[in-house]
Amino acid sequence: MRIREHPILRFKERSKIAFTFDGRTLYGEAGDTIAGALHANGVKELSRSLHLHRPRGFYCAIGNCASCHMTVDGEANVRTCITPLKAGMVVKTQQGKGRVDGY
Amino acid sequence: MNPKEARIVIIGGGISGASIAYHLAEAGCTDVTLIEKGYLASGATGRCGAGVRQQWGTRLNCQMAKESVAFFERAEEILGYDGDVEFKQAGYLIVGTNEEEDARFAENVALQQALDIPAEHLTPKQAKRLIPHLNTEGVTSATFCPTDGHLNPFLMTDAFYHAASERGVRFKTYTKVTDVRVKDGRVAGVETTAGDYPADVIINAAGGHAQLVGQMAGVEIPVQSQNREILVTEPIEKIQDPMVISFSRNIYCQQTPHGSFVMGRGDNRPSGYTTESSWQFLEAMAQTAVTLLPPLKDLRVVRQWGGLYNLSPDRQPIIGGTEVEGFYIACGYSGHGFMLAPVTGRLMKEIVLGEKPSLPLEELSLERFDGEDTEAYEQSVV
Numbered sequence: 001m002r003i004r005e006h007p008i009l010r011f012k013e014r015s016k017i018a019f020t021f022d023g024r025t026l027y028g029e030a031g032d033t034i035a036g037a038l039h040a041n042g043v044k045e046l047s048r049s050l051h052l053h054r055p056r057g058f059y060c061a062i063g064n065c066a067s068c069h070m071t072v073d074g075e076a077n078v079r080t081c082i083t084p085l086k087a088g089m090v091v092k093t094q095q096g097k098g099r100v101d102g103y
Numbered sequence: 104m105n106p107k108e109a110r111i112v113i114i115g116g117g118i119s120g121a122s123i124a125y126h127l128a129e130a131g132c133t134d135v136t137l138i139e140k141g142y143l144a145s146g147a148t149g150r151c152g153a154g155v156r157q158q159w160g161t162r163l164n165c166q167m168a169k170e171s172v173a174f175f176e177r178a179e180e181i182l183g184y185d186g187d188v189e190f191k192q193a194g195y196l197i198v199g200t201n202e203e204e205d206a207r208f209a210e211n212v213a214l215q216q217a218l219d220i221p222a223e224h225l226t227p228k229q230a231k232r233l234i235p236h237l238n239t240e241g242v243t244s245a246t247f248c249p250t251d252g253h254l255n256p257f258l259m260t261d262a263f264y265h266a267a268s269e270r271g272v273r274f275k276t277y278t279k280v281t282d283v284r285v286k287d288g289r290v291a292g293v294e295t296t297a298g299d300y301p302a303d304v305i306i307n308a309a310g311g312h313a314q315l316v317g318q319m320a321g322v323e324i325p326v327q328s329q330n331r332e333i334l335v336t337e338p339i340e341k342i343q344d345p346m347v348i349s350f351s352r353n354i355y356c357q358q359t360p361h362g363s364f365v366m367g368r369g370d371n372r373p374s375g376y377t378t379e380s381s382w383q384f385l386e387a388m389a390q391t392a393v394t395l396l397p398p399l400k401d402l403r404v405v406r407q408w409g410g411l412y413n414l415s416p417d418r419q420p421i422i423g424g425t426e427v428e429g430f431y432i433a434c435g436y437s438g439h440g441f442m443l444a445p446v447t448g449r450l451m452k453e454i455v456l457g458e459k460p461s462l463p464l465e466e467l468s469l470e471r472f473d474g475e476d477t478e479a480y481e482q483s484v485v
Binding site: 075076077095096097098099100101 | 236337338339340342362397398399401402403
């Protein structure tokens with residue numbers, strides 16, 4: 001979902017950015033955060049809780065909580081709510097607590 | 104007077120005080136009160152690196168650590184604890200970076216093996232097999248003991264607390280000892296922020312504040328306290344089983360069962376009672392950790408804190424009586440009081456009850472610092 005029409009604010013058209021999410025190609029817009037782009041594509045489950053494995057979505061949206069941690073370009077625990085989207089990013093739902101560097 | 108009926112006051116609610124309380128009550132002491140100025144484990148116990156190793160450089164430290172490990176292995180059963188103290192024996196890898204250290208490692212391992220501690224001297228290649236992400240550049244040799252490990256200091260203190268409480272020990276938390284009363288050369292009681300406690304026996308287990316408590320009784324203990332910093336990272340999936348430490352690189356680093364990494368250094372600091380955090384520590388710690396364990400570069404630091412090392416002149420603990428009758432001390436652990444706590448409790452019980460000591464207590468006595476330099480200096484301290 002994106003707000004295109006607003007009674008007061010005007011939104012300029014922004015360029016499209018391609019990235020992959022769990023192997024699927026999706027498109028965000030310039031200026032999006034990763035989590036913002038995912039949300040706009042209808043992806044609301046960003047991670048799973050560590051113990052009961054329940055779905056976790058967009059929560060604090062300011063980089064304080066761990067709800068949106070995902071593995072991006074191989075780096076674990078990226079706070080996708082505050083990380084700007086870049087073309088070609090490989091975004092993955094994280095399994096468990098995430099891994100470092102091939103270990 | 105039957106020593107089991109003595110009014111006993113323990114000052115300090117860290118792991119040492121809690122273990123002493125349990126051991127005394129278990130032996131039949133009927134009047135034991137523990138006084139703690141904050142909450143249990145609020146001092147060095149709850150701030151420590153939580154490691155337990157048997158790879159020491161003096162015979163006595165090796166023996167005490169070995170017996171403590173045997174206790175931790177069965178802690179829940181011995182204490183009747185419902186929970187899990189999270190004792191994980193994944194070993195300690197000690198990394199050396201120069202010839203002098205290699206030679207010391209060889210001596211230490213020989214000593215440890217003679218005491219049936221299953222330590223081994225390893226080549227850098229063998230060390231890398233244990234920890235694939237270890238950067239062996241500059242590493243000359245290592246030692247490894249598979250039965251070393253780590254456990255949860257809060258839960259272990261809690262286990263002692265429950266077992267001691269069930270045996271009648273009274274715990275007074277948020278109560279600060281303000282003075283120790285001495286009459287005719289023997290203890291009479293303690294004054295606290297919550298009233299007076301008459302006592303026949305007072306045990307100073309005040310950790311970083313042991314020297315101050317000693318001074319209240321007129322006993323000068325040759326220890327000093329220094330702030331030692333430590334940090335914890337975000338959790339990741341398990342990559343490292345053994346605790347990794349190095350004396351020459353100045354680091355200890357473990358991955359907890361929760362997945363976070365806990366690491367610290369032993370930078371020499373002015374003595375005092377501050378437990379502040381510094382950016383200098385954060386920078387030096389990060390550099391050291393990432394050099395030795397490169398994948399940790401991607402981890403974020405969640406928080407850092409400080410705690411007090413209570414350093415004795417020879418880096419071995421001081422356990423025993425003093426010139427004031429009825430005033431006993433267990434301090435000067437020099438950064439390893441947590442791991443030795445089971446033995447601390449047992450030895451203090453033997454001393455207070457006048458039992459035959461199970462270890463050579465003269466090597467732990469306060470009197471050993473009278474006169475000449477002591478022989479057995481423990482070098483293996485971070």
